[in-house]
Amino acid sequence: MSRYIATRAIRGANGLVAEADALLQEVIAEKGADTPVAFPNTAYYLPVTLGMLGHEVTNLSDLVPVVDHAKKLLHPLPDESLWTPYLGETLDAGMATLLAAEVIEGIRFALGEQPEPYPGLQLAGATQYSGLEDGHLNGPIDDIQLRSWGIQLVDGRMPGFAAIVGAARTNEAAVSIVRELQRRNILTFLCGNVNGRSIIDQLHEEGVEMGYDTYIVPFGRDTISAIYPMGFATRSALTFGGLKPGQWRDILLYNKFRVFAFVLALGEVDDLKYAAAAGAISYGFPTIADTVIPEILPTGVTRYEHVISMPWNEIDAETEEERAAKLVQRAIEVRGVKVKITEVPVPVPYGSAFEGEVVRRADMRIEFGGKYSRAFEYLRMVPMDQVEDGKIEVIGPGIDGVEVGGAMDMGILVEVAGRKMQEDFEPVLERQIHYFVNGASGVQHIGQRDIAWIRISKTAAEKGFNLKHFGEILYARLHADFGAIVDKVQVKIITDPELHAEWLEKARQAYERRNRRLADLTDEAVDTFYSCILCQSFAPTHVCVVSPQRLGLCGAYNWLDCKASYEINPTGPNQPIPKGQCLDPEKGYFTGVNEYAHVASQGTVETVSMYSIMENPMTACGCFECIVMVIPETNGVMVVSREDPSMTPAGMTFSTLAGMAGGGLQTPGIMGVGKFYLTSPRFISADGGFKRVVWMSSFLKQTMAEEFKAVCEREGDPDLMDKIADETVCTDVEGLLQFLEEKGHPALSMPPIF
C-alpha cells in the first residue's frame, strides 16, 4: 500500500459498507427478510460470499451476517503522522468492499434492478434475461459460460482476464486497449465509469461488438459491478480447483497462482475504486492505472508489483494505439501472464478473442460454402520434397469479381511435411483450420471438411483481406502451434472450378478413409491410451484417461489429439498409458490405467473403470460438456448438457450437478463426459450403454441428431430417440416415469442398474 491509497481505500470501504448496510435494512423493511436473492444461472449463490465465508445467500436476511462480517473488517483511516501500519488493514477493507458490493448487487437482483438495462446494446453471446430485450449489460457471468471457457483457461489459449474499471482517455484509446487485449485472447471485463462516462459507452459508440463471443463482457457502468469479475475468479477456484466454499485462503491463493487477472484502472481513481482494487489484491490481482497514482512495487500479496501507474501522457509513444499496446504489455508483465502471440501477417486484428465474432449477412462481403456455394478444407501429409515451405498459391479467380454479398466455391488445400508427421495427425491438424481462420477479425468460420462455411466481412475486405490471407494464417499458425511435427507447410486456395471439383473429390475420398480408420480405431485395437492432465493446473487431482472410444470429457481432446500432442511435447500433459493387463473387459479395468491414475492423481484415485458409471467412474475437472447421472427410479441415466439451464429430473440444474461431478472426485452414479462419448459403443457399456439414456437435454438432441440416429440404429432400436425425454417433456421423476412407460423405453425392462 501507500498511505494515500490506504486512506482512500479504507474510506471507500467504510462508505460502501455503510451504503450496503443502509440499503439492506431499507429493503428488508420494505420487501421482507425472506425475499429471495440470487444471481442468475449459478450454483454458487453469491460467489464471493460463498467462497470467502462459506455462507449460502438465498434471501435478504442471509445478507445480514455478510454485512456484519464486512463491518468487522473495517478500520479507521491512517493518521497524518505517526501512523500505525495500514497494509493488512487496507486489504481487510478491500475484502469488506467486495462483500458489500456483492450484497448490493444481490439486493439489486432481488429488486429487479440488475442486470443494468442498456437500450440499444445487443450482446454477442450473453446471459439471457426476459424483459430486457431492448438491450442490457451482462451482469454476472453464468456457470455455463464459465465452464465452457474452462478448457481455454487451462490450456493457456485464454491467458487470463483484465477487469477494466473506468473510462479510457479517448474513445480511440478505449478501442485500442480492448483490441490489444483481444489480440492476446485475454478476457476483458468492463465496469465502472469516470464522471458518468464508462468504457462501455466508449466501445458502444465505436461499434465494438461486446459479449461472450468476443471475450468482452460489459458488467455494469458502476464500480460496484466490479464484483462480478471477482465472483468469476472465486467460481474458477470452486469449479476447477476442487475447492470448497469457505476455504478462503486456498481460494485466494488459487487465484494468485492460477488465474492470471489484473485490474486496469482507466481515468481518475476514486475512493471506491481504490477500495475495490484493494479487494482484488487479496486475490493476487494487481492494478495498473493510466493516471498518476502511488505505485506499490514491492511484491508478495500479488506475484509481482501490486500497483503500477502509467500516466497516459507519459507513455513513450506516438499514437493512441501504441500507447494502448504499451499499457497492455506492462499490465501483462505485472501479472506475469504468459501470452504466446503468433504474429499473423493479415491486415485485420487477429486472436482467439475474435473467434466468436459473427459476420451477419448484411455486413458480409463474400461467403464460401453454405447455401449458395461449396467450400471444403483438406489437410494432407506429403513427402518432404513435394512441399515448398511458405508457398501460398491462389489457384483461380480472386474475390474481386464477385458482387458484394455474393458467394463463390473455394477449397483450402494444406500440404504439410515433417519427420514426425503421421497420417493419423491429418484430421487433428485439419480440425485446427476452424480455429485458425476464425481468429481473424471480420472472418467467420463454421463447420469443417466439405461442409465448411466461411464469410469475410465488408470491413475486413476493405482493409485488404483476401483469399491469400487464409494461406498466411494457416502457414503461420501451423508452424507456431505444431512446429514439433510439421516442418514444412504450403497452402493452395482453389477457386478454379475444374480443380475445385477434382480436389473436392479427393478430399471426400480422404474423409471416407479417415472415417473407416476411426471406425476401426477401437480400444481393443490399440495397446496405448493417453492421459490428459492439462486440467491439473486447475484441478490438481483429476486425470482424464483418453482411449480411442472415449474422448476427453471437455470434448476437445480425442485419442488422436492426445497422440499428436504427445509428439509435439513429449513431457507435456498427454502421456502414453500402456494399457497393461486387461482385468475386466466389460467394465474396462486395465492394470496400466489403474497404476497411472494412482500416481497422477496423487493417490486419490486407485481404480478407474473405463466403461462404467456405477463402479469407480472416471473423475472430472470442471470443464465437461455433459453430465450423465443415474435416475434410480427409471433404471436409467439422464444426460444434461452444459448449455441447458433448465431443471432436470434429478431435481438439480447443470450448475448444481456440476459441483458433484467435478473436482477430481469419484462419485458412482454421476460422471462428467464429452458429448461425443455418448455416441461411442463404449458409452457406459458395462451398465447397458446408450439404451440407458432416459432423458437428454434438447440442445443435444437437436445439435447431434444425425449422430444419435446412427447410434440408435447401431443399438438396434431406431426409434429410441423418440423414447428419450427432455426438459420440454418433463423435469421431474414422476413425469419422466410416465413418459417412459407411455413410450415403452427399454431401460424399464433392463436388468437393475444397481
Next chain:
Amino acid sequence: MAKKKMRTPEEASRDQAAAALLERAYRLEIETSFSRADEIVPCPIGAEGLCCKNCAMGPCRLVGKTDRGVCGATIATVVARNFCRAVAVGAASHSDHGRDLAYTLLGAAEGHAPDYKIRDPFKLLEVAGYLGVKTDGRPLEEVARDVALAALGEFGRVQGELLYVKRAPPKRQEIWRKLGISPRSIDREVVDLLHRTHIGNDQDAEHLLDQAMRCALSDGWGGSMLATDISDILFGTPAPVRSEANLGVLREDQVNIIIHGHEPTLSEMIVAAAQDPELIEYAKSKGAAGINLAGICCTANETLMREGIPLAGNFLQQELAILTGAVEAMVVDVQCIFQGLVPVADQFHTELITTSPKVKITGATHIQFDESRALEIAKEIVRRAIDRFPDRKETFIPEIRSPLVPGFSHEYIDYALGGLYRGSLRPLNDAIIAGRIRGVVANIGCNNARICHDELHRYVVTEFIKNDVLVVETGCGAIASAKQGYMTPETALELAGPGLREVCEAVGIPPVLHLGSCVDNSRILTVLAQMATEGGLGEDIADIPAVGMAPEWMSEKALSIATYCVASGAYVILGGSSGPVSGSETVLQMMSEGWEKKVGGRLEFVEEGEEIVRRALAHIDKKRADLGLAEYDPSKWGMSGDWRIPEILGLPLEERIEAVYGKAGK
C-alpha cells in the same frame, strides 16, 4: 577512594536525557552505575574467562605461564566452563520467568487468580495445538488449565524432547537431533550444564559447549517461547500502538510510578490499578493531577507492547529516573535491578518496592506479590506511591521524549503483510529475494556501563537501515532505538535506504520494529522459522540473510540468547568488548568456525561498531550469494510511494483532472 578519570556525561551516554541527569548526579554527588564503572577497573582475568573458582583449591588464575589449574583443567576447559555457567544462569532466568507465567495461567484457569483472564483465546487454541492439548468443544478454562499443565510439564519433561522443537524448520530439528543437542526438558538442561561444570567433571571444551547450546535451546525454544506465548494468552497478543519513550514521559504534575524488571504479571495489574477512578481521586486529593505509569527494562517492553505504557528508559537509566526527583515509587520484579537503586532512592522521596518472592533488596520495601490477590496488592502499591507525592521536592525532568509505534508480535507482522485473508511472510521473503531488503538484523540486548550508553545501538541501527537492512529489536536495544526516534514510520521515509523505504511505506511500518521484551526473542525465532518455511530463502534459519547482535550486552541472559540463536543457525555478534572467552583462542575458534560447521551459526565478539556493521553486511551478502539471490543494488529501488501525490493534490480542480494523466511529451 582514589578517583579515576571520570567520563563527561556526553561521553558516558549518547542519550541526551541520560546525559542531563548524569550531569545532575555529578552535581548532587550521587553515585550511579556510570560513576562506579569509571571507578572500578574490571578484573582483567575474569574479563577473559581465565579465573576458575569452581572449587576451594583455587581460585586459579590461568595467566602468564599458568596454563592449567590445580586440578589440571586447561585454559579451554576453564574458559568454556565459565561461559557455560553464565549460559545456565541466563537460561534459568528466562525459563523461570516462563514457569511463573504458566503458574499464573493455571491460577487464572482454576479460578484462584481471579484477576487474570484469557485475553487472547485464539492464541490459547494455537498454543494448545503445539502442546497437544485437545480443544474441540471444550470450555476455554479447561483448555487453559491443560495448556498451563502441559507447559509446566515441559520444565520437567521425563522423556523425549521439548514439544516446541517442532516449531523449528524440519532441517533445523534434524541438525539438533544428529548432534544430540535437541533439548529434552527445560530444567534438566540447566541442571545438566551446571553439573558438568563441577570440579572434575566434563573437561572437554567442545563437549561442554555442546551442552551450552542444548541448555540455551531449552531457553529459546522452551522457557522464553512459553513465556511469550502465555503472556500473549493472558495479556493479549501485541498489535501496533502509539507511545513515547525517554525520561520526558515523567509528569511534573502527576504521581509517577515506574515499573521495572521483566515480568508482565504484576505490572499489568498496576496498569489496571492506575486507571482505578478511586485511586485517581485519591491522587487528586494529594495534589496530583493523576497517576502516570512508565517503565524501564523489559517490564516496560511488556506493558508498552500491549498497553502502550510509555518507556522511561532502558537498563542504564534506572537510577537516573529516580534522580529526576519526580518518581514516587519504583516497583520492581525480577532481573537487571541495581542494588544501587537503594542509595539513590534514599536521596529522594522515592520508595523502591520489591515484589517478587525471589527478589528482596536490602533497604527496599518488600510487598510480596500474590497472584490470588493481584489487583488488591497492585492497588496497595499505587496507594503507597500516591502517599509519597506530597513529599516530592525539587524535580528535574528533561523535556526529552520520542514518539514510537511498537507492538510487532509475529502474529501482527503476519497480518500486516496481507491482512486477515492473506497474512503471510511472503512479502518479506519477496523483498529479501528481490533485494529491496538486503537482509534482517535482530539488534537486541542490554546496555553496558563500561561503554557509551546507547551509542553502539544508535550507530549500528542507523547504518543498517541506511543499507536497506530491516532491523527487529527487543529488550534494552529496542528502547535505545525508541528513544532515538527510529521506531516511527516517518523514519523509514527519512533514514532508510530506497528499497527498505519502499517496503516500509507499502506496509506502513517503521524500519526498526519493536518485537518486545528479551523473552520475546522467541518471536524472532518464530519469524525466522516461518521465513525459512515460507520458501525462497532456503530451508533453514541458517540460510536466511540475517544476523543477530547485542552490541551493548552485559547480562548472562544475553549469552544464553546469543547461544540459542547460534544453535538455531544464526550468526551472532556480541559487541562492546573482546568478550568473556577471549582468554582461549581454542574456545573462540570453537564458537566461530567450530559452531558454524556444526550448526550453521557462529558467535563472535567484536568491540567496534564499524566492524560489527562490516561483518554483519558481509555475512548478509554472503548468505544472499549462497541462495543465488540478486546482488544488493539500491539503485534499482525507490520509485514506490506517495511522492507524486502532493504535487497533484496541490493543483486547482480543473488542472488536476488533466494532470492525473501525467506530463505530456514525456
